Amino acid sequence: MKNLLILLGLAFSCILFSTPCPTELERTSVIQNDYRESTITNLAQLYNNNFRKGTCYSGNGTDSLFSTGFFKGLWASGFDPSGNLKVAASGYGIGRNTDFSCGPLIEDKTESEERCAYFTRAWKITRMEVLKLIEEFAAGDLLLMDIPNDILEWPAIGNPHISTFKLEEDLAPFFDHNEDGIYNPLDGDYPIVLTESPDFIPHQFRFYVINDADGVHFESLGDALQMEFQVMDFVVKADSSFESEKAIFTRLKCIYKGKEDLRKFKMGIWEDNHIGCGLLNYVGCSPDLNSTYIYNTNGANTMCDDLMQVPDNLSVVKSMIFTDHSLKGFSYIIRPNEVVPSLPTPNVLSYYNYMSGIFPDGTPLTYGGTGVNLGSVDSTLFAFPDFPNDANGWSMQTANFPISDKRTISTFLDTILVPGASTSIDLIDYILIDSVSTGLDVFNIYKENKRKVDKIR
Helix, strand or coil: CHHHHHHHHHHHHHHHHCCCCCCEEEEEEEEECCCCEEEEEECCCCEECCCCCCCEECCCCCCEEECECCEEEEEEEEECCCCCEEEEECCCCCCCCCCCEECCCCCCCCCHHHHHHHHCCCEEEEHHHHHHHHHHHHHCCCCHHHCCHHHHCCCCCCCCCCCCCCCCCCCCCEECCCCCCCCCHHHCCEECCCCCCCCCCCCEEEEEEEECCCCCCCCCCCECCCEEEEEEEEECCCCCCCHHHHEEEEEEEEEECCCCCEEEEEEEEEEECCECCHHHEEEEEEHHHCEEEEEEHHHCCCCCCCCCCCCCCCEEEEEEEECCCCCCEEEEEECCCCCCCCCCCCCHHHHHHHCCCECCCCCECECCCCCCCCCCCCECCECCCCCCCCCCCCCCCCCCCCCCCEEEEEEEEEEEECCCCEEEEEEEEEEEEECCCCHHHHHHCHHHHHHHHHCCC
16 A cells, blocks of 8 residues: 555656646747847747847848837636636746646647657748749759758648657648648648738748646646647738838637636736836727737837837837737736835736736726726726827826836637637737827827738738
8 A cells, every 4th residue: 555655646746747848949039020020039938038138120130229028928817617717827937937838739648758859949931941942842953951941840730751750730831732731841832821821921930839738837826728829920021111011920829628618718918018218118008909009108218227228219109919809908017016006926816817907906907097096996907098199098198107117918818718619819019110200199190000010911
């Protein structure tokens, strides 16, 4: 009996403390055009420019114009039929503090080591590489040795050039030249970004896969959702007058592989964002335009720390746009030990509450001021929903919000997930740069410029 208990204890320890596939990349992955770059060093985040400090270029892809963003990641949470809360959340991903593992969520773990080595990466493809492959195949000159490694090992179903295991999952999209349902670049197949627009080949694109069920949730300390996330980022390169070149596009495919319904399920994007001096940035949202944004206090460009400020002759708004889902909520987080509102340290329920218009201590988000108005019953899901140049609206600008280091959470899903449910979300990280507007008047052209980047294909 004693030996049996020891064996059971060892087995439990292996399950509880087994090492999932790491999400930290050996090499930084960057996609870039003449204005924007998207950097990831850890697949648990959608964007992490902390060490590069992020940048917006002047239009030549080399000279930095001003600093942008630090981190962006996923938050998702819902309840099983018994009322148990499930959570997966991105944070700063320092050390083991992550809720995610790399690779798709599968039941058969017999090839886990080989799959782990294969999926701890982000595949980066360029337009020039794809066009060269198409040209060489058409001319009958395509040789195996001439195919770039990320095209050759693209994580698409049936790829015969993956030597360590057989990939049977339907993951990365591709143009199937011979329509055999199997990816093989020697047959004229090649990676694509959007299945509905196979002829659209952006300047650069990147693909990776993560899940939240292969390891302990050290970030949120919550129970796993049993979800897989397939991420496709891309940038375009066009005439400098095109607003789309100042954007990073993301298609996020989410697949629920649990056995029970997930009820009151919410998903959002968490951001530690800035333009120039982050302490002097304000944030807000436009529910009508399904977008959230960050701007400089008073529309003024101010230097702080070692971050590069926005040039004085420019007015800038950095925004996130949801093109195929409506904005369901927008809230903010203040770094602990800072000014109003004084919020307790987040707990596992706080991830869900933030996406529900509730602060961690149970205080509801209410209209006006800082959004923390004790005794108010005027609750809302949207903090600061009016443009800051609207003197009669509610914004951080009109509320004279205190200087502080802010994070935001933008909710875009509020639904019930049934086993096998799959949904795709299209996001645009867009920077409006204007040399004509003065200060906050840049918001007078925000709606029109946003429309220009909503559809780029």
